[in-house]
Amino acid sequence: MYEVLRTGFRYLVFSTFLLMLALAWDVPSVLAQTPSPDEINRVAKQLSCPTCTGINVADCPTETCAQWRAKIGELLAAGKTDQEILEYFAARYGDHVLQVPPTRGFFLSVWVVPILAILAGLGMLGYLMHRWTKLSARKEIPAIPSDIAEDEYIRRVQQELDAWRE
Amino acid sequence: MAGMTAGNPLTSSPARPHPAGQRLIWLIVVLALVGTLLGLLALGLQPRTSATLQGKPAPPFEIAAINGEFVGQRFSSADLRGHVVVLNIWASWCIECAREASILERAWRAYRPRGVWFIGVDYLDTDTAALAYLKRFEITYPNGADIGSRIYQAYRATGVPETFFIDHDGIVQHVQIGPIGQAQLHALLDRLLTKDVSQP
Numbered sequence: 001m002y003e004v005l006r007t008g009f010r011y012l013v014f015s016t017f018l019l020m021l022a023l024a025w026d027v028p029s030v031l032a033q034t035p036s037p038d039e040i041n042r043v044a045k046q047l048s049c050p051t052c053t054g055i056n057v058a059d060c061p062t063e064t065c066a067q068w069r070a071k072i073g074e075l076l077a078a079g080k081t082d083q084e085i086l087e088y089f090a091a092r093y094g095d096h097v098l099q100v101p102p103t104r105g106f107f108l109s110v111w112v113v114p115i116l117a118i119l120a121g122l123g124m125l126g127y128l129m130h131r132w133t134k135l136s137a138r139k140e141i142p143a144i145p146s147d148i149a150e151d152e153y154i155r156r157v158q159q160e161l162d163a164w165r166e
Numbered sequence: 167m168a169g170m171t172a173g174n175p176l177t178s179s180p181a182r183p184h185p186a187g188q189r190l191i192w193l194i195v196v197l198a199l200v201g202t203l204l205g206l207l208a209l210g211l212q213p214r215t216s217a218t219l220q221g222k223p224a225p226p227f228e229i230a231a232i233n234g235e236f237v238g239q240r241f242s243s244a245d246l247r248g249h250v251v252v253l254n255i256w257a258s259w260c261i262e263c264a265r266e267a268s269i270l271e272r273a274w275r276a277y278r279p280r281g282v283w284f285i286g287v288d289y290l291d292t293d294t295a296a297l298a299y300l301k302r303f304e305i306t307y308p309n310g311a312d313i314g315s316r317i318y319q320a321y322r323a324t325g326v327p328e329t330f331f332i333d334h335d336g337i338v339q340h341v342q343i344g345p346i347g348q349a350q351l352h353a354l355l356d357r358l359l360t361k362d363v364s365q366p
Binding site for chain 1: 241257258290291292294295311313314316317319
């Protein structure tokens with residue numbers, strides 16, 4: 001009985017060793033060679049279809065995008081990061097294939113112009129509000145100088161104004 | 167009513183809200199904005215298709231060949247100056263490109279001895295698909311990827327295929343939008359080659 005258990009244990013250890021060896025040798029390469037559709041689409045969603053309008057490479061049914069998805073798979077399998085793959089596509093086909101415009105060259109204006117426009121708008125609004133406040137302050141009716149306050153007509157005007165202010 | 171005479175503070179007008187200088191600044195700002203908008207509109211309305219290149223100097227180009235005997239060699243507009251050049255922009259996914267592929271290859275073989283260079287510019291393709299296409303149609307003239315789509319943009323192409331016929335002086339003599347037929351291709355090349363012979 002003891003011998004049987006001992007032999008079984010040996011087989012178990014040996015099988016485990018072989019299994020671990022197989023995993024160490026094969027599984028990482030298999031995993032690396034076959035990125036899942038989700039992994040490919042994660043990158044493909046960040047690229048625009050170059051031959052259609054308003055559609056990303058993940059959702060596009062054209063042959064071009066199918067080729068691009070295959071290329072993304074190849075690059076993922078080669079161990080490239082998402083950012084490296086996006087940079088590859090931008091360099092190979094032009095920055096316009098990126099869904100999010102890069103912060104360089106002409107595309108920098110896409111980021112800078114809206115911020116400048118908002119700042120300019122706020123500046124303009126501040127200036128106009130300041131001017132309107134100043135103008136309305138100027139329009140306030142000045143107090144009547146004492147040397148003419150005794151005039152009957154002026155006195156009546158002053159009374160009307162006081163009544164209107166109340 | 168004595169108090170209503172000149173100098174009465176009640177009748178004196180307040181400071182002008184729009185002095186002349188301020189109005190001038192506003193006028194300049196408004197004119198600059200309108201001018202900018204009109205300029206952008208004019209730019210947008212300007213035709214920027216490949217056909218407008220006809221009769222004008224060909225934009226510079228450079229490709230690294232990926233096929234046949236030319237693999238790894240670079241071809242640029244500067245190097246090919248003095249030759250008739252047929253610059254064909256294509257893609258492996260383009261059905262119309264496949265229609266003219268064999269015609270272009272046959273013409274290349276026929277006109278190469280006469281100093282005509284055919285250059286293929288592969289647009290928006292993967293290298294694998296491009297090489298499979300070149301192999302399928304047995305294309306032997308130099309072809310290379312349009313890196314960054316720069317050649318496509320410089321030539322203002324509006325799709326594929328488009329073919330540019332450039333004379334010995336580097337002037338675009340004809341722009342073919344869409345596939346080209348054999349008779350038209352030969353006629354164009356004969357005309358360009360004859361033109362050179364007649365020149366001093």
